[in-house]
Amino acid sequence: MTFREKMHWASLLAILAGFGWYFAMLLAAGGDASGLHDYFAGLLVLVIGGLIVVMTFAAIVMAIAAPSEASASVDERDAQIHMRGTFYAYYTLVVGIWGIGLAAHFGFGLFIILNAALGLLVLCETIRIGVQIYLYRRGY
């Protein structure tokens, strides 16, 4: 497994754990969440800060374990896999943006719209990383 593939796994797990927790809390708050803007803004900062710390730590540990791989430049296969993952995430983003636009049109509040946009970004990132891991595993 390459350094990049390991980093993709770390990213995927960190995103699923961090944002999974955030959205679970949001769903648990249900209809009352609209009065908790500051609470969820703080939670979001905590999740993003946690992700930065976890990914930095993961990168350092993996770089120490395999320094030559960590310093290797992106090769043509890495670049193609990256493009393929971005391709699928992009079209998900386009469809999602239209969906959020429609939701705004039908009168959903700013809090819901913002969280839907955040959820869409998390979904797209999960698809991007997930496709890349799949292609690294299955071959490309």
Next chain:
Amino acid sequence: MAKPPFTNDIRTLRFLAGEMTQAELGEKIGVTRQTIAAIEQGKYSPTLEAAFRIAQVFGKPLDEVFCWTDGGE
């Protein structure tokens, strides 16, 4: 993932070139060991440039490294 319509003799050529490792070959042409492994296994089709570079490392023409196997057009 569909197999590419060609095979390659990279593994044999590596062996004949003093048991060159995948990592060594990868380093010579600027790709990772995993990419060389994927090419050998037919899981990844290299770019034309990488294919020529591989052939150049072994001092062979391209068609002695990669062999087209698809009978169709």
